[in-house]
Amino acid sequence: VQLVESGGGMVHAGDSLQLSCTASGLAITNGNIRWARKAPGKGPEYVSSANTGGRFTTPRNSAKNTLYLPVNNLGPEDAALYDCTSESLGISGRGTQVTVSS
Numbered sequence: 001v002q003l004v005e006s007g008g009g010m011v012h013a014g015d016s017l018q019l020s021c022t023a024s025g026l027a028i029t030n031g032n033i034r035w036a037r038k039a040p041g042k043g044p045e046y047v048s049s050a051n052t053g054g055r056f057t058t059p060r061n062s063a064k065n066t067l068y069l070p071v072n073n074l075g076p077e078d079a080a081l082y083d084c085t086s087e088s089l090g091i092s093g094r095g096t097q098v099t100v101s102s
Contacts, residue, residue: 034046
């Protein structure tokens, strides 16, 4: 089982990105893979619509076995290493870095 994230980069405040998490050896279904992020000096936090007031959604493309994280209006507080994780399997991808300049 492998999770591979992509789509991160260096952006300006107010820009948007779409992060992708593609799985191999595991079918992504509703809720079995979650996005998380870790910012410098902070602990990891899960990123979902529920804990971001609807700001972040996690649409899924079953045909591509990919989970997305569209991030709009990025701010410095969004700079972090974003990764996707399977809690049940205890695995995560290597992550994709998002850097935001003001």
